[in-house]
Amino acid sequence: MDPIRLIEIKEEILSDNNQLAEELREKLRKSGTLLLNLMSSPGSGKTSLILRTAEGLKNYLHLGVIEADIDSTVDAEKVAAQGVPAVQLRTGGFCHLDSSMVAKGLTALNTDKLDVIIVENVGNLVCPAEFDTGAHKNIMILSVPEGDDKPLKYPLMFSVCDVLLVNKTDYLSMSDFNREDLRRRVLALNPQIKIIEISCKTGEGITEWLDWLKNALADFKAKR
Amino acid sequence: MHELSVTEAILKTVLKHAAVNSVHKILSISLQISKLSDLEDNWIQRYFDYLSKDTVAAGALLKIERLPLLVRCEGCAKSFETEPADIGNMVCPSCGEKKVALVPGKQYIIKNMEAV
Numbered sequence: 001m002d003p004i005r006l007i008e009i010k011e012e013i014l015s016d017n018n019q020l021a022e023e024l025r026e027k028l029r030k031s032g033t034l035l036l037n038l039m040s041s042p043g044s045g046k047t048s049l050i051l052r053t054a055e056g057l058k059n060y061l062h063l064g065v066i067e068a069d070i071d072s073t074v075d076a077e078k079v080a081a082q083g084v085p086a087v088q089l090r091t092g093g094f095c096h097l098d099s100s101m102v103a104k105g106l107t108a109l110n111t112d113k114l115d116v117i118i119v120e121n122v123g124n125l126v127c128p129a130e131f132d133t134g135a136h137k138n139i140m141i142l143s144v145p146e147g148d149d150k151p152l153k154y155p156l157m158f159s160v161c162d163v164l165l166v167n168k169t170d171y172l173s174m175s176d177f178n179r180e181d182l183r184r185r186v187l188a189l190n191p192q193i194k195i196i197e198i199s200c201k202t203g204e205g206i207t208e209w210l211d212w213l214k215n216a217l218a219d220f221k222a223k224r
Numbered sequence: 225m226h227e228l229s230v231t232e233a234i235l236k237t238v239l240k241h242a243a244v245n246s247v248h249k250i251l252s253i254s255l256q257i258s259k260l261s262d263l264e265d266n267w268i269q270r271y272f273d274y275l276s277k278d279t280v281a282a283g284a285l286l287k288i289e290r291l292p293l294l295v296r297c298e299g300c301a302k303s304f305e306t307e308p309a310d311i312g313n314m315v316c317p318s319c320g321e322k323k324v325a326l327v328p329g330k331q332y333i334i335k336n337m338e339a340v
Contacts (some may be wrong), residue, residue: 010335010336011237014332149312174301190325
């Protein structure tokens with residue numbers, strides 16, 4: 001019998017995905033289109049945030065949206081009804097987006113005239129955190145009814161995001177959600193993260209979010 | 225569920241190395257995965273067994289080493305290791321400071337494989 005050999009590999013498991021993600025990021029950097037990956041649990045307000053963003057920035061920049069859902073087109077229809085170019089990716093049971101799926105969405109969306117593209121990832125705090133989509137910035141939403149303990153349960157998600165939007169602040173008076181506990185837990189995982197409290201329903205904090213987005217876009221275009 | 229994508233990537237990589245090294249059979253594969261990852265070891269192995277059925281990797285055992293979480297103290301700048309369950313109550317073992325932060329970086333590495 002042949003002797004057993006130990007073959008060194010030392011490769012990143014997701015190297016193909018990471019490489020394609022880098023290529024997408026670079027291509028969009030050259031064309032001046034900022035790609036945002038929006039992640040959260042189901043029902044925390046991703047689509048509502050996109051609608052608020054589209055409304056608030058309609059005279060300021062050209063927005064496009066890539067929607068991902070396991071099996072429906074409801075979100076893309078809502079966004080398109082606002083006059084925002086949108087494509088829907090049906091992941092067919094997959095729980096997350098990877099860079100090859102985002103590449104398909106970018107091909108379907110005419111990106112040339114767009115300043116910002118928001119990718120609405122599959123609603124899930126686990127799987128999407130593990131895959132680089134090619135986005136320049138990762139944004140997540142945590143809504144008040146989900147509770148302030150979520151950074152303890154899903155630490156990876158909080159550690160990979162640039163911005164945390166705490167949505168549904170209009171529910172604060174009806175819950176025992178502790179904003180200080182949340183802040184402390186999130187900052188321990190990710191000291192650089194920007195935390196903005198918002199309510200897509202009342203509009204609270206939306207201006208601060210839109211200002212963040214405008215500044216991020218200005219920085220991005222300046223670095224081209 | 226995302227274990228399936230990860231497992232496909234593992235299989236693709238080891239088959240590439242198997243071809244280059246004229247391997248007849250892969251016996252085991254050593255992986256290093258961060259403790260922060262929610263990948264389930266059992267599911268990776270089950271998906272791997274299913275996907276690798278008709279390849280030289282069929283029957284290979286996945287040896288998964290979990291890499292510890294590294295935390296840096298903002299007080300004394302020393303680093304220490306922690307468990308995911310302790311993230312809510314991290315205290316620096318050197319100076320007692322509570323302002324500490326996770327050192328970023330996900331790690332998912334295929335280290336090596338045993339083969340004949």
